[in-house]
Amino acid sequence: MTGKEDEKRFESQMETLREGYRERLRRQLDDMIRVAENLEESLDPLPTLETLHHELHKIAGGAGVFGMPELGKKARTLELQMKGIRDRAVSGKGLPFSEIMAAIRGLSVPDTLSEKEDPLSSAQWEKPSGVRSDDLAGSEPQLLIIDSHEKRGRELVFSLRYFGYAPRHCHGLSDASSLFPHKAPDAILLSLSASENSYSSRSLAEDIREFFPEVPPLLVLSDNLDFSTRLAVSRAGGQGFFTRPLDVPKVVDRLEHLIGRRERAPYRVLIVDDEPMVAEHFCLVLRAAGMEVQREEDPARVLDMLSTFRPEVLLMDVHMAGCSGTELAGIIRMEEEWVGIPILYLSAESKMEEQIRALNSGGDDFLTKPVDDAFLVASVSAHVSRARRLAELMARDSLTGLLKHIRIKEALEVEMSRCNRDGSTLCVVMLDLDHFKRVNDTWGHSTGDRVIKALAHLLTRRLRRSDSIGRYGGEEFMAVLPGCSPEKAQVLMEEIRRNLKTIEFHAKGETFRVTCSVGIACSSLGSSPEEILQAADQALYRAKEEGRDRICMDGWSEVP
Structure with missing residues (x-):
C-alpha cells in the first residue's frame, strides 16, 4: 500500500471517528440535561453531581481532541465549578440549581470544527525516526556507491553485499536518479579524488540536494582529504571520512551506526482511558506513525494487558471512574517488572498542583488534552526511544551491541x-x-x-x-x-x-x-x-x- 493510500485511509478513519464522536456528544449533552433536571428533587444530590463532574471531565478532554476547543474550554471551566458545587453539597449548603441548569444547557456541539485544530491535518504528524510501518524483517538497506573507477566501485559493491547491504554503483551523481528514481538510498558512499573530482563547499551540497532534497547519510572515500574538501563534505551533510586502502569493516561499523543495527520493531503503546472514542483517536494517530497500539477502558485489566501485550509506554487519563490514573500508577509501580516503564498522563487536568501530584505518584510526563497529534507522537517516541536505549545499555555488549x-x-x-x-x-x-x-x-x-x-x-x-x-x-x-x-x-x-x-x-x-x-x-x-x-x-x-x-x-x- 502506498503512502498516499495510507494517508487516505487514515483520514477516512479519523472522519468516521470524528462524526461518531459528535453524534455521541449530542446524546451525552442531552443525557446530562435530563440528569441535571432531576437534581433539585434528589434527596442525595452528591451521586448526581459526581456523575455530572465526570461527564464534564470527559468532554473537556475529548472535545478539543476532535476539533471543538471552545466547547472543551467551557466544559473544563464548568468542571472546576462543579467541583466547588460538589464540596458545597458535602457540607450541606444550598445548591445553585438554576445556575447549574443554565451552564449545562449552554454546552452545545458546534456546526463546524476549528480549522486551527482540525485533527485530520496529515501535516500534524510524522513517523518517528527509525520506525517504519512498511519495514520488513530482513530487508536490506539500499546503498548508493558513486565512484568513477569501475573496478574499484564494483569491488566495494561485492564487499558490502557480504554484510547484508544492497549496494548499487554508478559513475557520477548524474546517474543517481536512474538508480533511485522514487526513493533516496539509505546512505551514499561517495568516492573523491583530486584527479577525478573538484568540489567547492557549495557545489557538492547543491549537487547532492538536486537529486536528494533530504540528504541521506553521506560517507566519503578518498586517497587523501584536505581541509577544504572535508569542509565541503561536512556542509553537504557528510558523516564519515575513510581513506584508501579501504577498511570495509570500519565503513560497515559507521553504516550500522547511521542506519541502525537492525530494523527497529514498532513501539508498543498501551492507552488506558475510560473515554473510548478519545482513546481510539490517539490509537489512530500513533498507529499512523508506525506504532503498535492497544487500548483498555477498565483499569482492573491493565496488569493482565501488561503481561500479554508488554507495552513500552503507558498513556492514561488521571480521572477515571473507580480507579484514578495515579492510583493505577501506584499499583503498576508495585510490580518490580514494571518499575521502569514510562507512564505518561494524558488528561484534561490543567491545574499545576494536580499535575505535580500526578507526576509524584509514579508518572513520567503529563500531556494536557487536547494534545497536538505531532506532539503526542514526538513525546511517545522520545520516551520509548530513551527507554530502549537504557535497556540496551544494560542488556547489550558495549563493543558489538549484541546481547550480553x-x-x-x-x-x-x-x-x-x-x-x-x-x-x-x-x-x-x-x-x-x-x-x-x-x-x-x-x-x-x-x-x-x-x-x-x-x-x-x-x-x-x-x-x-x-x-x-x-x-x-x-x-x-x-x-x-x-x-x-x-x-x-x-x-x-x-x-x-x-x-x-x-x-x-x-x-x-x-x-x-x-x-x-x-x-x-x-x-x-x-x-x-x-x-x-x-x-x-x-x-x-x-x-x-x-x-x-x-x-x-x-x-x-x-x-x-
Whole structure:
C-alpha cells in the first residue's frame, strides 16, 4: 500500500471517528440535561453531581481532541465549578440549581470544527525516526556507491553485499536518479579524488540536494582529504571520512551506526482511558506513525494487558471512574517488572498542583488534552526511544551491541518455553573466531575488536529480527533461531562463514583474513535450554577438533 493510500485511509478513519464522536456528544449533552433536571428533587444530590463532574471531565478532554476547543474550554471551566458545587453539597449548603441548569444547557456541539485544530491535518504528524510501518524483517538497506573507477566501485559493491547491504554503483551523481528514481538510498558512499573530482563547499551540497532534497547519510572515500574538501563534505551533510586502502569493516561499523543495527520493531503503546472514542483517536494517530497500539477502558485489566501485550509506554487519563490514573500508577509501580516503564498522563487536568501530584505518584510526563497529534507522537517516541536505549545499555555488549552472556541465555530460556508450549522447534548456534589470540598478538587488541565487530555485523545483517544474537564471551558468539529447521540453519551459517573469509582486514600496513568455526544444535519437544546449549557447544568443539573453519551439527559436520 502506498503512502498516499495510507494517508487516505487514515483520514477516512479519523472522519468516521470524528462524526461518531459528535453524534455521541449530542446524546451525552442531552443525557446530562435530563440528569441535571432531576437534581433539585434528589434527596442525595452528591451521586448526581459526581456523575455530572465526570461527564464534564470527559468532554473537556475529548472535545478539543476532535476539533471543538471552545466547547472543551467551557466544559473544563464548568468542571472546576462543579467541583466547588460538589464540596458545597458535602457540607450541606444550598445548591445553585438554576445556575447549574443554565451552564449545562449552554454546552452545545458546534456546526463546524476549528480549522486551527482540525485533527485530520496529515501535516500534524510524522513517523518517528527509525520506525517504519512498511519495514520488513530482513530487508536490506539500499546503498548508493558513486565512484568513477569501475573496478574499484564494483569491488566495494561485492564487499558490502557480504554484510547484508544492497549496494548499487554508478559513475557520477548524474546517474543517481536512474538508480533511485522514487526513493533516496539509505546512505551514499561517495568516492573523491583530486584527479577525478573538484568540489567547492557549495557545489557538492547543491549537487547532492538536486537529486536528494533530504540528504541521506553521506560517507566519503578518498586517497587523501584536505581541509577544504572535508569542509565541503561536512556542509553537504557528510558523516564519515575513510581513506584508501579501504577498511570495509570500519565503513560497515559507521553504516550500522547511521542506519541502525537492525530494523527497529514498532513501539508498543498501551492507552488506558475510560473515554473510548478519545482513546481510539490517539490509537489512530500513533498507529499512523508506525506504532503498535492497544487500548483498555477498565483499569482492573491493565496488569493482565501488561503481561500479554508488554507495552513500552503507558498513556492514561488521571480521572477515571473507580480507579484514578495515579492510583493505577501506584499499583503498576508495585510490580518490580514494571518499575521502569514510562507512564505518561494524558488528561484534561490543567491545574499545576494536580499535575505535580500526578507526576509524584509514579508518572513520567503529563500531556494536557487536547494534545497536538505531532506532539503526542514526538513525546511517545522520545520516551520509548530513551527507554530502549537504557535497556540496551544494560542488556547489550558495549563493543558489538549484541546481547550480553546472561541476556542471550535468558532469550534461549524464553524461546525454549515457547517451543515446549506450542510444539515448535528452534536451533542454537555457537560461533568462535579461529586463532583469535594470534590476531590480538600480531595486530593488536584494537584490530581484534574490529574483527569481533565485523562478525557481529554479519550476524545482525543476515539473521532475522525474530532471532536473538549474543556475545557469549570473548570471541565466541551465540544465536537463537526460533522456528528454524536444521537445514536452514546450516545454509544460513554457511553463508556467514564463507562471507567472513572474504573480508580483508588492514593493520600495520598489511592485510589479513580470519575464519570461524560453528556448532549447531536443534531442540526437540521437552528438551531443556541446558541440553541444547551443551549440544551446540559440543558441536563447536568438534568443529575445532576437526580442523576449524567449518560447521558441525549435532550428529554430522560440514567440511568446507
